Amino acid sequence: MTRDPLSAPQVIYYHDPEIAVAMHSSFSNAIHEADRCVSCGLCLQNCPTYRKTLSEADSPRGRINLMRGVMKEEIPLNARFIEHIDLCLDCRACEKACPNHVAYDAILRAMRKPIEKEKKGRRLLKRASLNLLSRPKMLERIGRLYLKSGMGRFLPGKLKPLDTLLPRGLPGFPEKTVYPAQGEALGEVGLFLGCVARLTDTLTLNAAIHVLNRLGYTVHVPQDQTCCGALHARFGENAEPLVTRNLEAFSGIDVVLGTSSACTVELSSFFQGRIFDISRFLCEAKGWERMEISPFEGKIAVHEPCSLRNVLKGQDYPYRLLERIPGASVVPLEGNGQCCGSAGSYFLTQPEMANSLLDDKMEMVCKSGARIIATSNVGCAMFMGARGAGVLHPVVILARQTGFVK
Numbered sequence: 001m002t003r004d005p006l007s008a009p010q011v012i013y014y015h016d017p018e019i020a021v022a023m024h025s026s027f028s029n030a031i032h033e034a035d036r037c038v039s040c041g042l043c044l045q046n047c048p049t050y051r052k053t054l055s056e057a058d059s060p061r062g063r064i065n066l067m068r069g070v071m072k073e074e075i076p077l078n079a080r081f082i083e084h085i086d087l088c089l090d091c092r093a094c095e096k097a098c099p100n101h102v103a104y105d106a107i108l109r110a111m112r113k114p115i116e117k118e119k120k121g122r123r124l125l126k127r128a129s130l131n132l133l134s135r136p137k138m139l140e141r142i143g144r145l146y147l148k149s150g151m152g153r154f155l156p157g158k159l160k161p162l163d164t165l166l167p168r169g170l171p172g173f174p175e176k177t178v179y180p181a182q183g184e185a186l187g188e189v190g191l192f193l194g195c196v197a198r199l200t201d202t203l204t205l206n207a208a209i210h211v212l213n214r215l216g217y218t219v220h221v222p223q224d225q226t227c228c229g230a231l232h233a234r235f236g237e238n239a240e241p242l243v244t245r246n247l248e249a250f251s252g253i254d255v256v257l258g259t260s261s262a263c264t265v266e267l268s269s270f271f272q273g274r275i276f277d278i279s280r281f282l283c284e285a286k287g288w289e290r291m292e293i294s295p296f297e298g299k300i301a302v303h304e305p306c307s308l309r310n311v312l313k314g315q316d317y318p319y320r321l322l323e324r325i326p327g328a329s330v331v332p333l334e335g336n337g338q339c340c341g342s343a344g345s346y347f348l349t350q351p352e353m354a355n356s357l358l359d360d361k362m363e364m365v366c367k368s369g370a371r372i373i374a375t376s377n378v379g380c381a382m383f384m385g386a387r388g389a390g391v392l393h394p395v396v397i398l399a400r401q402t403g404f405v406k
């Protein structure tokens with residue numbers, strides 16, 4: 001049997017008896033998936049954390065071995081194990097590289113709940129944050145109040161990065177439930193707002209409505225939709241109530257569009273072929289002959305979010321969309337295979353690794369000489385934007401060339 005350097009003597013010790021029960025009953029699929037890993041190591045050089053630490057325990061192969069060991073009760077679920085799993089960005093670059101198509105994320109998801117149960121401390125803060133994400137309207141109200149009050153300077157050190165990520169002076173979020181098509185109607189779509197994005201990425205949401213309406217699509221914005229549940233799943237919490245609410249909110253709408261690829265990934269397994277990244281939809285949409293697109297002189301470098309590239313496999317669509325702009329030179333940002341480090345709440349929980357990855361990304365941003373960096377995920381945009389990069393969603397760049405003035 002492969003032994004990982006972290007494996008301890010054959011002592012099984014779960015602090016919480018509930019974990020032990022969950023471990024025995026729910027791991028069979030994950031163990032089966034982990035067993036499909038043939039330890040070839042072809043994923044290693046694609047893993048950002050392995051490239052940084054050069055430790056097998058911080059590689060996909062190492063983590064799969066560790067998780068399998070814990071699930072089979074061969075090694076303990078202890079602090080050292082958690083440290084290596086927590087350092088994973090869940091960027092899924094390993095899945096993309098794996099010739100055997102091992103579903104790494106499925107194995108990781110099976111470990112989330114036991115890991116979170118084993119952790120001590122900060123449970124209250126985590127629970128309060130997740131509750132707030134489940135109530136996006138309240139989150140938005142609190143966020144706006146916070147921005148007005150200037151309370152940012154009183155935040156404790158660990159939460160300071162959150163304040164720098166919050167953009168100021170954005171338009172309000174779309175409050176109407178229907179935005180009708182202009183001219184002859186070509187179709188109807190739903191728009192997913194997200195939770196944090198309705199506070200931090202209203203520019204993209206408004207730009208999406210602008211472009212869709214002008215092409216001839218009526219946009220439905222169900223106001224009772226909620227968070228996609230990605231962070232809940234990340235922290236081993238039950239995201240099902242959120243999924244159910246979103247499915248109900250969008251019932252009767254055949255095509256739902258997401259402007260943030262990480263949320264689109266999270267919802268895609270539940271919306272079964274009904275949810276699309278907006279760049280993909282726009283590339284395949286009709287009505288472009290109606291659009292007058294003014295030229296853009298300069299270079300746009302495209303940052304490919306891991307969720308769009310490794311999971312949705314839709315990294316080509318933003319290029320195709322931006323190439324509709326006359327004069328624009330659309331190029332990939334060098335180093336697109338590596339995560340920027342934002343990864344949901346990763347930048348807060350693993351600031352050292354996240355900032356090291358962001359350093360690499362910012363080096364490429366400077367090297368690109370681009371006027372604008374385009375990205376389809378709000379988390380990446382906020383993280384890179386906090387370091388001063390001019391980052392916009394491809395839809396915003398396009399909308400601005402078609403008369404969108406915000």
Ligand code: SF4
Binds near residue numbers: 059087093104
């Ligand atoms: S998800 Fe990303 S960080 Fe995690 S093991 Fe795979 S490649 Fe490495």
Ligand code: SF4
Binds near residue numbers: 036038043097100102
């Ligand atoms: S590439 Fe796939 S099979 Fe090979 S070590 Fe990585 S996860 Fe395992």
